[in-house]
Amino acid sequence: MDPASAASPHEHIIHLSWAYLYSAALNAVAELGVADRLEAGPRSAASLADELGVQAQPLYRALRLLATVGVFIEDESGRFALTPAADVLRTNAPGSMRDAVLMVSHETFWMPAGKLGSTVRTGETQFTRIFGAPFFEHFARDPSVGPIFHRGMASFSDSENATIAGSYDFSRFQRVVDVGGGHGGFLIEVLRAAPSARGVLFDAAHVLRDARIAAAGLSERCELATGDFFKEVPGGDCIILKRILHDWSDQTAIEILRVCRRALAEGGRVVVVDTVIPPGNEPHPGKLLDVLMMVSMPGRERTEEEFRSMFAAADLRLERVVKTPAMLSVIEASAA
Incomplete structure (x- = not known):
């Protein structure tokens, strides 16, 4: 059901106001690994709780909420089963989204989002005030949260x-x-x-330690290189920036693009x-x-014209x- 079309204006606003509870429930069941334990078939919340060492009633209530939006389904006997949406929460599911959920619903995004009003008033994220350091510095210095971000981005x-990759012709390069290419x-x-x-x-x-290049059988065709993309990047006729520029302000993004422009071979392309x-x-x-970018980072998503101006x-x-x-x-983009 689409709450915007089926509900009254008052109901629609209330539904939006408490939508964060779905994120909270998703985070809880993803952290606990509930979907993994339902792979063999339906189980009761009590059975799951006993195995997980948690309380049965709160777990049941979280699963019941998620079942209303197609994540898990409850049968007449009170047992919960996987749905297609719940299945991608399994750790070993093809295209598993478990790590992505744990990242997006992590407190490093959640808590600054609660201060959106302050961001709107001041134009600045409240991330540093909450966590004591800017976003990427916080992730780099705290070994407990860094892996959450990098695994989440990979997921x-x-x-x-x-x-x-199949939508663009890379065969001409x-x-x-791949600048800031994560695990590859x-x-x-x-x-x-x-x-x-x-x-x-x-x-x-520290990111390349978990690179997947060797496991993909591509070591002979791909090298790993470390460095700082604010200063220098390896040269090539195709320089990729995937999910990089949106992390940064316009001026910082322009500085990154200038570094890439210097490394670009004649006739090459910067591919954002x-x-x-x-x-x-x-x-x-x-x-x-x-x-999401606005509340935790200095970055933003952009229109075509905004990209044109930055280029x-x-x-x-x-x-x-x-x-x-x-x-x-x-x-x-090409060299101007």
């Missing part, structure tokens, strides 16, 4: 990487550099789609993979993601925007 991206999930799909290309996965050393916000009032996941400031020219089946688009 968030795994379901989209192949379809995005010889050396593809996207670059792996790019190299599979472009079997004659060689790759460079560029990120911080990010949300492109469409005009109008229609729902778009990028509009949600934009507010121009970095001595680049927007060539085209390629839509993909995912929420992200491929924004291609």
Whole structure:
């Protein structure tokens, strides 16, 4: 049921106001690994609680809420079973979203979101006031939360990487550099789609420790390189920035683009993979993601014209925007 069309205006507003409770319930069951324990078949909340060492009644109530939105289903005997949506919460499910849920619903996003009013008033995220350091510094210095972010980003991206890589012709490039490429999930799909290309996965050393390149059988075609993309990146005729620019302010994003422009081979392309916000009032996941960026980071999601302006400031020219089946688009730029 679409609450916007089926409910009264008053009910619609209330439904939106307590929507955060679905996130809270998702976080709880994902952290506990409930979906993993339902793979063999339906079970009661009491049985699950006994195995997990938690309280049965609160667990039942959280599962009952999620069942109202298609995550789990309760049968007449009070047992819960997996639905297609619940199945992707399993740790070993193809395209598992468990780590993505744990990241997006983590307190590092949740708590600053509760201070959105302050952000609107001041124009600044409250993240540093809450956690004592800016977003990426906090994740780098706290070993308990850093892996949550990096595993979450990998999980968030795994379901989209192949379809995005298949939406753009990477086969015309010889050396593809994925800047801030994390564990390498996207670059792996790019190299599979472009079997004659060689790759460079560029990120911080502590991130590359969990790189997937070797496990994908691509070690001979792809090197790992460490460094700081604010200062220098490896050269290539295709330099990828996937989910990087949206983390940063316009001025910082322009500085990153300038670094990439200096490393770009003649005739090459800077390929930005990010949300492109469409005009109008229609729902778009990028509009949600934009507010998520606003509350925890200095970044934002951008329109096509905003990308065009940033490229121009970095001595680049927007060539085209390629839509993909995912929420992200491929924004291609050449040297101006």
